[in-house]
Amino acid sequence: xxxxxxxxxxxxxxxxxxxxxxxxxxxxxDKSWPESGAPGVAYAVIEDGKxxxxxxxxxxxxxxxxxxxxxxxxxxxxxxxxxxxxxxQLVESEKIDLEASVGxxxxxxxxxxxxxxxxxxxxxxxxxxxxxxxxxLHGNASRxxxxxxxxxxxVAQWEPAYAxxxxxxxxxxxxxxLGAVIEAVSGQDxxxxxxxxxxxxxxxxxxxxxxxxxxxxIAIPHRPWFGGxxxxxxxxTTPVGAPAGGIFASANDLALYLAMMLxxxxxxxxxxxxxxxxxxxxxxxxxxxxxxxxxxxxxxxxHSGLVPGTxxxxxxxPADGKGVVVLVNANGGIGFGENFELRNGITAxxxxxxxxxxxxxxWPQFTYLMMVSLPIIFALSAGWxxxxxxxxxxxxxxxxxxxxxxxxxxxxxxAFALIVVVPQMFGGSIGTMLLFQPDFGWAMVAAAxxxxxxxxVRLTLAYRK
Numbered sequence: 001x002x003x004x005x006x007x008x009x010x011x012x013x014x015x016x017x018x019x020x021x022x023x024x025x026x027x028x029x030d031k032s033w034p035e036s037g038a039p040g041v042a043y044a045v046i047e048d049g050k051x052x053x054x055x056x057x058x059x060x061x062x063x064x065x066x067x068x069x070x071x072x073x074x075x076x077x078x079x080x081x082x083x084x085x086x087x088x089q090l091v092e093s094e095k096i097d098l099e100a101s102v103g104x105x106x107x108x109x110x111x112x113x114x115x116x117x118x119x120x121x122x123x124x125x126x127x128x129x130x131x132x133x134x135x136x137l138h139g140n141a142s143r144x145x146x147x148x149x150x151x152x153x154x155v156a157q158w159e160p161a162y163a164x165x166x167x168x169x170x171x172x173x174x175x176x177x178l179g180a181v182i183e184a185v186s187g188q189d190x191x192x193x194x195x196x197x198x199x200x201x202x203x204x205x206x207x208x209x210x211x212x213x214x215x216x217x218i219a220i221p222h223r224p225w226f227g228g229x230x231x232x233x234x235x236x237t238t239p240v241g242a243p244a245g246g247i248f249a250s251a252n253d254l255a256l257y258l259a260m261m262l263x264x265x266x267x268x269x270x271x272x273x274x275x276x277x278x279x280x281x282x283x284x285x286x287x288x289x290x291x292x293x294x295x296x297x298x299x300x301x302x303h304s305g306l307v308p309g310t311x312x313x314x315x316x317x318p319a320d321g322k323g324v325v326v327l328v329n330a331n332g333g334i335g336f337g338e339n340f341e342l343r344n345g346i347t348a349x350x351x352x353x354x355x356x357x358x359x360x361x362x363w364p365q366f367t368y369l370m371m372v373s374l375p376i377i378f379a380l381s382a383g384w385x386x387x388x389x390x391x392x393x394x395x396x397x398x399x400x401x402x403x404x405x406x407x408x409x410x411x412x413x414x415a416f417a418l419i420v421v422v423p424q425m426f427g428g429s430i431g432t433m434l435l436f437q438p439d440f441g442w443a444m445v446a447a448a449x450x451x452x453x454x455x456x457v458r459l460t461l462a463y464r465k
Contacts (some may be wrong), residue, residue, distance in 0.1 A: 035162060042056075042326075051255040067177070072208070106180055125168055126289075204256055205253070210241060277290040308436055314326075335367065
């Protein structure tokens with residue numbers, strides 16, 4: 001269930017208590033990286049302006065190219081902090097007001113239900129857009145490969161799920177709109193603005209923004225596939241998703257980025273604006289700032305990234321001048337081959353924070369094994385029904401009719417739940433499941449199809465001699 005939630009929220013803020021790490025990062029990685037099954041991992045630790053990095057593995061499972069500290073990974077939702085940083089640059093140049101409505105900058109929002117949403121609400125996920133609305137691009141190639149401004153013009157027609165400022169709910173739609181605001185105010189396309197005003201000034205020379213190009217030499221994404229990890233060909237990058245999750249960056253480059261956020265100096269943006277980004281944005285957003293999750297008790301700011309085939313985590317402790325980023329070129333499985341412990345364990349050891357591991361994985365493993373087994377169980381049950389067809393034909397009366405027809409009702413309800421209800425509970429669709437967890441997703445589809453087929457086979461055998 002934790003992994004399914006991560007598919008929607010795309011962020012894992014976690015509170016940790018100060019403690020002495022029981023083993024070094026390298027010792028921990030030697031143990032935990034093979035257990036994750038990920039082809040490669042890279043990390044960078046920043047402390048008092050000094051950087052140390054570590055890497056393991058290959059850019060492609062079974063390949064020969066080694067992961068290096070300069071290998072770009074698609075960093076997912078850590079990209080949101082870059083969009084927020086760009087907004088703060090434009091605020092400081094007096095081109096954007098955080099309290100102004102989005103309609104001030106984008107004509108498409110004029111006289112729409114969403115026109116009252118402010119820039120601050122977009123930055124802090126209190127705009128009213130839901131997680132489901134924000135995930136509408138997943139699996140929709142025609143929409144995601146178009147222009148950012150065109151997609152945001154469509155978003156302007158949406159009715160927000162909640163009133164602006166009413167509640168916090170994570171939504172990628174917020175940052176799609178912010179990207180369009182950056183384009184409208186700056187007069188540049190989003191990728192050009194970020195590269196010219198953030199990446200190049202920081203010396204992030206191995207990093208780039210999704211703009212429709214084929215990404216070239218990167219850490220190839222991998223997704224779980226029935227006990228292993230299989231490479232995922234993302235094809236061309238998608239400009240529409242760039243503000244929410246489309247930046248490629250290396251461990252070394254992200255160290256430069258985190259060091260800038262920690263240095264307390266006026267560069268890229270002022271120290272005051274950096275501090276504002278790392279504070280709760282409003283009463284409606286007590287644990288999210290401007291592009292960063294905030295844990296006031298643990299004194300951390302963090303953001304994770306989850307995209308098809310890659311998982312990342314960046315964490316700052318501003319008061320101590322410490323930061324760490326972990327990049328993994330694979331999605332963790334459900335119960336098996338997970339990345340939680342690898343990412344969180346490196347982070348905890350880098351920041352001298354207590355972390356006791358992920359605990360028992362019995363229920364995630366049970367869930368996975370049960371879902372994978374269901375189609376097989378239904379197929380075997382259909383064979384059993386054939387062998388016992390005479391007993392099925394002998395059923396009569398109300399109880400007999402119930403025993404014949406109830407399985408069709410039950411399995412149809414199960415199919416609807418697996419294909420529609422369960423994915424929406426976690427903010428996506430069955431397409432989202434197939435994109436991030438293809439083995440589990442296809443097992444859900446197979447179970448949804450096999451269940452009613454088994455029930456229909458029983459009925460056919462009962463009524464047709």
